[in-house]
Amino acid sequence: MKLIPQHTDLKDFASMAESFRTLMTYYRCAIMEVETKFRVLDVQLSLDGENNPIETIKTRLKRPESIAAKVRRRGIPFTLEAIEQNLFDIAGVRVICSFPEDIYRLADCLLRQDDVTLIERKDYIQNPKPNGYRSLHLIIEIPIYLQNTKRMMKVEVQLRTIAMDFWASLEHKLRYKKDLRDTEHYDQISQKLKACADMSAALDSQMEAIRNQIEGI
Ligand code: 0O2
Numbered sequence: 001m002k003l004i005p006q007h008t009d010l011k012d013f014a015s016m017a018e019s020f021r022t023l024m025t026y027y028r029c030a031i032m033e034v035e036t037k038f039r040v041l042d043v044q045l046s047l048d049g050e051n052n053p054i055e056t057i058k059t060r061l062k063r064p065e066s067i068a069a070k071v072r073r074r075g076i077p078f079t080l081e082a083i084e085q086n087l088f089d090i091a092g093v094r095v096i097c098s099f100p101e102d103i104y105r106l107a108d109c110l111l112r113q114d115d116v117t118l119i120e121r122k123d124y125i126q127n128p129k130p131n132g133y134r135s136l137h138l139i140i141e142i143p144i145y146l147q148n149t150k151r152m153m154k155v156e157v158q159l160r161t162i163a164m165d166f167w168a169s170l171e172h173k174l175r176y177k178k179d180l181r182d183t184e185h186y187d188q189i190s191q192k193l194k195a196c197a198d199m200s201a202a203l204d205s206q207m208e209a210i211r212n213q214i215e216g217i
Contacts, residue, residue: 023080024061027091029144030153031059034093037116041109053102055162058094062087088119088139089156096165099208100125103136103159110140110157117141119154125164131190132197133168135160163200163207171197 035057042054062070067090071078076086083090097103103125111118120139128134136159143150160168171193180186 019080020064023084024090026144026146026151026153027061027155029146030142030155031061031091031093033142033144034091034140034155034157035059037110037113038093038095038106041106045105045109051098053097053099053106054095055098056096058096060092060094062090062092084154088154091153091155092158093155094158094160094165097159097161099211100161100204101208103161107136107138107157107159111138115143128197128201130194131171132194132201133171134164134197134201135168161204163204167193167197167200 038054038057042052046052067083067087068078070076070087071083074086076082095103095106097106110116117140118138119141120137122137125134125136138157138159139154140157141152141154144153174189174193180189
């Protein structure tokens with residue numbers, strides 16, 4: 001179904017808006033499912049005598065304006081089907097961990113669950129972006145159970161340490177505050193941000209080494 005075809009009358013528009021709202025509700029349900037999976041893993045892993053591996057979980061549903069902007073940018077048709085098939089980050093779950101090792105342990109536990117299908121994995125921890133951005137990104141598909149049916153939904157999961165999240169949040173804030181791309185400051189600021197990313201990576205590995213040393217005592 002076209003989202004907003006030409007010559008749409010008010011009744012058609014209301015029905016399209018309703019379909020969009022329904023789809024967004026399904027994504028919200030998928031977010032709840034994935035968040036619960038992580039909360040369960042957090043509790044269970046802490047039972048094994050370890051500290052809780054998860055510090056925080058943040059979730060977000062992509063805003064309609066951001067969906068529209070991405071659809072336009074990618075040249076995707078403005079239909080609900082095309083949006084669902086092509087945009088994998090409408091539902092987002094960000095899991096903030098204490099240590100890098102926890103990220104991989106949680107990701108493995110999640111992907112071993114038999115109702116979770118991995119669609120795509122991008123490891124920006126092993127292979128950071130040139131600007132220094134680090135995180136493990138997973139696109140997964142999970143079922144949500146509705147009144148009479150089961151529906152498969154895609155969710156983007158980003159796993160990061162506190163240090164990775166600190167850097168990414170500030171970099172995002174600074175980057176979007178002002179478009180510096182065409183200014184003389186761009187290269188210098190990029191270099192400074194990259195240096196901060198390297199420091200945060202070093203901090204992560206030192207804190208992890210201390211944790212492992214303490215656990216070995
Ligand atoms: P928001 O509001 O966080 O969702 P795509 O999003 O698929 O078009 P790409 O590059 O294939 O683009 O996706 P990728 O690499 O998986 O990264 C998408 C998301 O990761 C971004 O979402 C950010 O959340 C985060 N991210 C990726 N690179 C950076 C970076 O350099 N700095 C920061 N701070 N975050 C980054 P959105 O859609 O940009 O925004």
